[in-house]
Amino acid sequence: MLQKVKIVIRGVVQGVGFRPFIYRLATQLNIKGWIINSSQGVFIEAEAERELLDIFISRIKSDKPKNSYIQSFENTWLDTEGFSNFEIRNSLEEGSKTALVLPDISTCKDCLGEIFDPANRRYLYPFTNCTNCGPRFSIIDDLPYDRANTTMGEFEMCDECRAEYTNPLDRRFHAEPTACPVCGPQVSLTDETGNILFEKHDAVLNAVKVIKEGKILALKGIGGYQLLCDASNDAAVKELRKRKRRSEKPFALMFHDLESILIEADVNEAEKGLLLSVEAPIVLLKRKKGIASGISDECIFGNPYLGIMLPYSPLHHILMKELGIPVVATSGNISEEPICINEEQAYIKLGDIADYFLVHNRKILRHVDDSILRISAGNEVMIRRARGYAPLPLVLENIENNTILAAGAHLKNTIALNKGSNVFVSQHIGDLENTESINAYKNVINDIKTFYELKPDIAVCDMHPDYISAKFSDSLNIPKYKVQHHYAHVLSCMAENRLDENVLGVSWDGTGYGTDGTIWGGEFIVPNGNEFKRAGYFKTFRLPGGESAIQDVWKIGYSLLYEVFGKEADKLDFLQPAGQPEMKIIQQMLEKNINSPVTSSCGRLFDGISAITGIKQHASFEAQAAMELEFTADDFNTNDYFAFSIDEFKGSLVFNWHNIIRDIVNDLKAGVPAGLISAKFHNTLAELIVQMAERLRFEKVLLTGGCFMNYYLLNRAVKRLQETGFKPYTQQRVPAGDGGISLGQIKYASYLKF
Template structure:
């Protein structure tokens, strides 16, 4: 019999996903000999047999690849057969630098493991750390590559004989499941009060936690990527107490429900939203809440959308099983990040007791260390496609594939909604959500994330790309890194990001619509039409929104009434002496000062921001004069729209002195005139939204003709407005334009680091 030997090197997400036992089973099925092991280059497979056996192995391999595996490259070569080989073996991993394997993101508990924890005869009955090769923690417990138990936070839990037998049996679904454990040998749970006094352990801790939640208690619960603050979502007093203690008065709170049926009872779920909820990533999904939902009214006071997620760890499932015995109907729990507003999520037990002691009544703790902070991901569905609001657990550190290879570049992101990005070959690795770099705690998280990401990828950046703003902590980090620094303007980074996601090379018109970012002319941008050429690495500002002053600078972003005053001042509209504007009633004293500031142009930088336009309209309609979280004014403005209204305000495109401008002052003037005439704010809001979409579409048509370019890329935080996110691409398509949008990252500032890193690769290309 003619024997042949094939060698494969497979790279990608092929560690910690049951890949080697899958190969082993395929080899047994085809009756081939050989070996499989993890190496720095990837998973190495050698198979030996007759041609028909090797063909069967390859067919079986391709047909039954594990669902969590993500193959990037698959190279095969022919070797000389090895005489005397009589079996197929799984060998130990080998270490080394320059590896080509990826760590899997954390994965929600699989159906088989849920069945285990609900089976009274199973040794893992109600065990809160049950997992297998198809589910469980990965990224958040991994210290280094290769992904073996010794390189995870499970290294301090020696396997008992039963778990060791599973771990070493290639035919068991827990073969080399690195977090494998059971009640005998694995992590433990316990419940404490604020002083650290133990109130219960393991199953008793879960029972006690369920009782406390039904009685209105606030619990800090250690999860997969950090702590959650948890309370009964039907208890209005508990929810308000959580808001008061967490200092989060209005920002929406996410909830967790037991299953999809419970989610449907609270939200009018579309099929795509249900698919997201039940996906292995288990993100928070923003869905339309039912009016008779029976939840505390303060969960999402500014919008009809509710953030919902399903259980994704065994602990969640066991807790909801216990709550189901309490007779309270479909239970819903608030599950919000375990932190004070603007701080990073808590990671360790001592840290949580210290930082959350003023919020939580009790603490449900465990002794499996979390090595990497990772918040819940948040998505919504736009035209039946997912849109990220926050990308973290379940998705990171999965890479974004790029159009071309290139050197290693670090993008350090912006100030708000910060992420980091490292490139490696044709892939970009964007970190989990880090947050706002306005506090030293967040900056510490930023630094530890950079170190960990660089360590697990085992790369050394050749350059770092940063924002133009000199005062950002990310900019300071870049300048102190010792690496060559490349500055990139904020909004051009937005467009580079959406182009990189779409693997687009060439010229595109980019609409960057957000709050504010320092422009290269010293003004504050935010409503920009930009030309980006990734082949010639060319940037040009093509058009902007009307410029208005921001009275008080940053204060104007926190107090939208100032922005309404600025727009009216730019239009030379003043309040009648005998009838002050009602939306200024709460700010009468400060308004006199702001009026003087506008007249004298003191501390009032010019801005073309789209986000500030939304804020101004919201304030003038009396919806939001002062915000308690970013985007609040715009969220309220969108929420009140009369969707049956067909009227459209005019938003002209004007040209003067070589400048193309979208006349958003004209748009605001119509809002003011109809508000003054007593028109319903819901109709005004709708006409404003439709008018802006119409104006942007006509602007893009004009620029497409000027630039001989039919591709438009959309980015910026304003693209999280559902009306624009759905309506603007349709309007552009109707004019025959090709539209590129974000698919793998949020359109907000979380995408900036990718744009920076992709730009850096282009600049450094030989």
């Protein structure tokens, strides 16, 4: 008996070849009806015998396109209409916008085959794509996802592209960014003022030439500009550092193929999977030792890890195949600003950095940085969430009845908005410390609001009164709620792991405004809905000079020594960069408590110990001293740790690190290598977590905050917790650092009563 079913599918079902997949499946099963894209998802009406319709529904779920994601699947049985065929109807733009915007996707194997096939009409064409790959988030202006709603709308398709686009059996059927050399965007090579020097493939060939000559190239990619130079050329990399004002922070690298990566780095199967994934992020890989490396030390400044990605767009593939060598591929911006996305910005901002510009005429609507991940404790760890991942949502319950704007953190900012249970955590925005970043912040908020027609009912922000994100929340004329920074970290980890109660949150980072007005950062938190208990924390110390101590970390080192040894600290000669007169000034600041804010920060404790051990006494970028302390531990395999005590004070447990400093000083006097001291310190922190979990009696332990970006610490803590019968939880889909704060702020709102 003929029956009819109406199917509504929500999720990532636009821009992934879903309609042609349904068309082919329906045709194969001799099912009649139609499919249509809408701003809410995909609607299908299908008529056939009940047995065939059951097979149809089952195969939609089992055989769906590889880049699709079905979030909800509803089917309703209706009266038949007597359809004569199966057709794909024109998109609808009515109704609430719930269809998910797809991230930009790396070039698929089919398109690569065409790009490097001399007989193919898209041979060496740098904007080749299909329904399985290509730009999405960076070019879409509105929902539903149709060509007219993207920046490709201004390029009229030629007859051949139109034939592919309208053929349901072609993989370019409704591939909205589809193009070819006849009708699509083109590349040009220009000088730093915008004068066109070469066009089309000649532009790419000459871009290769200038890179090999040691020049710096600004390349317009999918989500913004990158700065490229020969990664083996010391002089070129030094010049890029000088012009970009980035003295020591490691640069990301792009290799032309996996085989060349295997020469330089140790790569396990999980890391290989990440490199070759459709997201194609930057992956942190352990650099091989004892080889004649083709990578200049200027790229990484002694860092034992390489941040490596493979080409992910046709333009990258063509350029890198011609080059055949690794390149630096760093963000196209002035340090601490968002990446440039158009020529007007690029020539102004990057004109003094790049010698040449490889540009194109496909507009980028929003900045999308390269994502950064690593494998740690056996899992993917998100360090920066952007291209390939944003703006796909996470699902969170108990927020469906309100639209919440989470304003995020001050550093490494992301924002988040929800529509129902879908939480849209934005792409990485960055540090809100300049006009450009603040403008980008506002644009990203408006972006997500516009995509999903959202009007926030409430805002949630950090407690710090001076944060830009908090001030922005003030301007919205809607109810505002403040959540403590480290509790937001814990809530973020809870949201990701779908936990709600009976957990201990270990929230460690560099800084965060505490409920008592001091700087927190070494916290043991017990959540209780929209409240929490500070069950434990690091014994406090002072930061002489305030924020200046974050760069001049020797000041923190001296503060730690002074806390333990008093004026006798002057007799310890571990802080070489600081002369006696300057140390005397710092001593007086500590004695008189002048400009020396109190902190419980784990990150600052790392900095101070890095300085005391002589590893790093001045940092040129955030967390550099702590990172270098971690790296020195790599060569030492030990289970030893320093003795420590846990005190009690006003109902909280306090980690007393004073004895650790005494033992470190004794080890240094005895000639113990700094790396072994570092390993013992890391092991001590892992033991601290275990002992705190035992004292506080929690089985589930959450590890969150920027300190757990530390590979050694995270792996050691997870291992020790598992060995002692606890259940550790970490973050994988959003960063454990401040990039994950916005998710925690949304979670906080789920506990509020309206």
